[in-house]
Structure formats: C-alpha cells, structure tokens
Amino acid sequence: MLAIRIVPVLLWDEHGAVKGRQFSKDRHIGSMMDRIRLMERRDIDELIILDVVATPEKRGPRFEDIKHFCENLFCPVTVGGGVKNCHDIQRLLANGADKVAINTAAFENPGLIDEAAKKFGSQAVVVSIDVWEGSVHTHCGQRDRHCDPVWWAQDCESRGAGEILLNSIERDGSLDGYDLDTIAAVSAAVSIPVVVAGGAGTYEHFADALKAGAHAVAAGAMFQFKDLTPKGASRYLHERGFQVRL
Numbered sequence: 001m002l003a004i005r006i007v008p009v010l011l012w013d014e015h016g017a018v019k020g021r022q023f024s025k026d027r028h029i030g031s032m033m034d035r036i037r038l039m040e041r042r043d044i045d046e047l048i049i050l051d052v053v054a055t056p057e058k059r060g061p062r063f064e065d066i067k068h069f070c071e072n073l074f075c076p077v078t079v080g081g082g083v084k085n086c087h088d089i090q091r092l093l094a095n096g097a098d099k100v101a102i103n104t105a106a107f108e109n110p111g112l113i114d115e116a117a118k119k120f121g122s123q124a125v126v127v128s129i130d131v132w133e134g135s136v137h138t139h140c141g142q143r144d145r146h147c148d149p150v151w152w153a154q155d156c157e158s159r160g161a162g163e164i165l166l167n168s169i170e171r172d173g174s175l176d177g178y179d180l181d182t183i184a185a186v187s188a189a190v191s192i193p194v195v196v197a198g199g200a201g202t203y204e205h206f207a208d209a210l211k212a213g214a215h216a217v218a219a220g221a222m223f224q225f226k227d228l229t230p231k232g233a234s235r236y237l238h239e240r241g242f243q244v245r246l
Helices: 032-041 063-070 086-094 104-108 111-120 149-159 180-189 203-212 221-225 230-239
Strands: 005-013 016-018 028-030 047-051 077-080 099-102 125-132 135-138 163-168 194-197 216-219
Touching: 005 032, 005 194, 005 230, 016 032, 028 032, 032 063, 063 077, 063 086, 077 125, 086 099, 086 111, 099 104, 099 111, 104 111, 104 135, 111 125, 111 149, 125 149, 135 149, 149 163, 149 180, 163 180, 180 194, 180 203, 203 216, 203 230, 216 221
Parallel strands: 005 047, 005 216, 047 077, 077 099, 099 125, 125 163, 163 194, 194 216
Antiparallel strands: 005 016, 016 028, 125 135
16 A cells, blocks of 8 residues: 655645635745745655646746745656647646646646646646535636536546646635545546545544545645644654555
C-alpha cells in the first residue's frame, strides 16, 4: 500500500498568494515565494499550486512564474489554472511541474484527457473536480454544469486521468471539515487516487476523509492560518494507524 500523502495547497493570482472562502479571491496573504519557501522548510511530501484567476480572465498559465516557483522545490508539484490544451501541459511540465491539473478545459473538451494521457502518461494528468451542492462546477466555481461528480470522475478515469483532485466549494476555507459524503461516493466509484480538498481545519478532519475513502488529503487555509503542519499531521495519522511518510 502506498503511503498516504498530505498535500499543502497554494492559490495565487497576479498579486501573490490568496486564500478566501468558497473560492472567493479577495483575501491576499502575501508573497507566493514566501509561502513556497515556508513549504520548503517544512519538508513537504508534495505541493499543489493553482492560479485562481487564469480561467476567469480567459488567459493561459503564467509559465515563467511557474518556472520560478518550481525551480527550488524538491518535491512533486501539481500545477493548474488556465490550462487549455496539450501545448499548455507540455510547457508546464517543461517549467517544473510534475503533474498538471485541468478542470474547465477537461469538462468542455473531454478528449483533452485522452490526448494528454497518451502524450504525457496518466501519472502527469490530474483532473480537478469542483463540487457545489452535489453538482460539478467549472470556471473557478462560477458555472454550474448540472453534472454528477461521480459520473464525471468515472469518465475521467476511463479517459486516462491518473488522479482526481476533488474540491468542495461550499467548504473551501471554512476549516469545518471535508464533504465526506461526496468523498465517499467518488472514491468508491474510481480506482485512481482521489486527493480531497476544501474544509480541512484539524488533523482529525484528515483522518475522517481517509476513512471515507480518500487516498490523499490536501489543505490550504489550515496550513496558512493555524499552527498546524504537514509533519504534525503525519505524526497524528501515524499514531492512529494510517500509513504515512514520517
């Protein structure tokens, strides 16, 4: 069995790092490089970096910024935001990303998942699924697609996605815990890893998500605003019988 991953999430726009609630982008929390250096000092297992304004602004990824962010990181990095095609994926991988998260473009052109998996391997392709009240949303949570996240996750897997990043819009930034029902339903429906985000505020919330079926747990606000760390989470989970990297 693979060790459980604990993954910090950093969100950013052209002004720096942000962390709001329910996908709002109105709370800036400082320099992205300062946040990345903090993650480096914490010896993290993995990192997710998402550009939260690229798709709403109808632009592509900021490749040079991603190169700058990734050049001193010595852990796997998943990068997303504004990805439209395989050319974008190729450039992100060339600029330091280990995996690329696609959301809106994957939903609007599911063939992109097939193409990317064939060109770069499933291990490089993460489909990010944002959920609000049981329905898939795209465009950074702004557009309801009236789609069942379980069905969409299964379709993504069948097309070659190597991982699902499952986000709860409702619980994002709340620190009140994950959407366990959706986690359980999606995790039971696919065989690829499901990384869950949105709502973590305590180490116990990680345990709850893993018991519900998640393969990895991700958190943003919890590691930004509370005196909690990925290593602290690893120790907590290890003491409770979960297989983690210490």
